Amino acid sequence: MSGNQQQVEFWNGAAGDVWVSAQAQLDSALAPLSELVIEAANVVEGERVIDVGCGCGSTTIAMAQRGARVWGVDVSAAMLAKAKERASGLSNITFSETDAATQHYSADHQLIFSRFGVMFFADPVAAFVNLREGLTNEGRLLFVCWQAAIKNDWIMVAGRAVQPFLSASDAIDPNAPGPFAFADSDRIHSILNQSGYADIDISSVTPSLTMGQDLDEAIRLQAQIGPVARVIAELEDDKKGEAIAAARMALGEHQSSTGINLGAAAWIVSAHKQ
Numbered sequence: 339m340s341g342n343q344q345q346v347e348f349w350n351g352a353a354g355d356v357w358v359s360a361q362a363q364l365d366s367a368l369a370p371l372s373e374l375v376i377e378a379a380n381v382v383e384g385e386r387v388i389d390v391g392c393g394c395g396s397t398t399i400a401m402a403q404r405g406a407r408v409w410g411v412d413v414s415a416a417m418l419a420k421a422k423e424r425a426s427g428l429s430n431i432t433f434s435e436t437d438a439a440t441q442h443y444s445a446d447h448q449l450i451f452s453r454f455g456v457m458f459f460a461d462p463v464a465a466f467v468n469l470r471e472g473l474t475n476e477g478r479l480l481f482v483c484w485q486a487a488i489k490n491d492w493i494m495v496a497g498r499a500v501q502p503f504l505s506a507s508d509a510i511d512p513n514a515p516g517p518f519a520f521a522d523s524d525r526i527h528s529i530l531n532q533s534g535y536a537d538i539d540i541s542s543v544t545p546s547l548t549m550g551q552d553l554d555e556a557i558r559l560q561a562q563i564g565p566v567a568r569v570i571a572e573l574e575d576d577k578k579g580e581a582i583a584a585a586r587m588a589l590g591e592h593q594s595s596t597g598i599n600l601g602a603a604a605w606i607v608s609a610h611k612q
């Protein structure tokens with residue numbers, strides 16, 4: 339298996355199905371980060387934008403509603419189908435099922451944008467070099483990605499609770515393609531620098547995310563992503579129940595009148611074509 343094929347399969351399997359079925363809850367959880375990055379994008383009427391790894395289309399739609407002409411590219415057929423359904427009626431959106439790392443782009447886009455869609459490339463430098471081809475000379479790059487998992491309570495609170503139930507796995511390469519592959523800001527800087535970008539700015543944002551309106555909603559989502567999902571896949575029924583109860587108790591400590599609110603840490607990264 340070569341290139342991004344592993345990710346293509348991953349996002350056309352259970353991961354894509356989870357993002358489609360939990361789209362509203364995930365969008366609501368990610369709203370504070372979305373608002374920050376959409377505000378930073380500050381797109382204007384008629385601007386041409388590529389939304390990399392656009393998924394179910396939330397940010398594609400948000401920028402199109404501000405008048406930009408947005409091209410959402412993604413490898414997940416299921417997520418794109420959801421995106422198309424949600425964007426029907428907006429004539430300034432196009433979607434393509436394609437690998438963003440190798441898709442040919444004409445150099446007439448003012449912005450390459452992504453909300454959590456650029457951490458999955460097998461060869462990030464080659465991917466960012468290719469994306470740069472799509473920018474005008476004054477074009478800009480803007481994306482949001484996660485800082486280290488350890489700084490993200492939205493995944494770690496339940497993760498720590500189920501840790502004792504998980505089998506010891508081989509050490510994971512922290513730079514391997516995946517949601518936390520861009521945790522190290524020096525690595526992001528180096529990748530973008532090598533890919534021909536200048537004026538690189540990497541800013542930390544640490545909002546609180548509402549992972550569910552109540553405990554049932556929060557645990558339903560956690561059961562489909564990250565360590566709790568792994569526990570469910572790996573354990574026998576009785577141990578599974580114990581692990582989920584532990585996760586439930588840990589999440590319950592974060593219940594407030596506004597829902598289950600947990601800390602997050604992300605980078606907002608911006609750069610210009612060199």
Ligand SMILES: C[S@@+](CC[C@H](N)C(=O)[O-])C[C@H]1O[C@@H](n2cnc3c(N)ncnc32)[C@H](O)[C@@H]1O
Binds near residue numbers: 394455
């Ligand atoms: C964490 S999801 C984020 C989706 C969306 N941007 C959002 O914020 O809702 C990551 C997305 O990146 C897409 N993706 C992963 N590798 C890709 C690639 N090489 N080319 C295009 N899309 C890719 C996945 O299919 C998935 O939709």
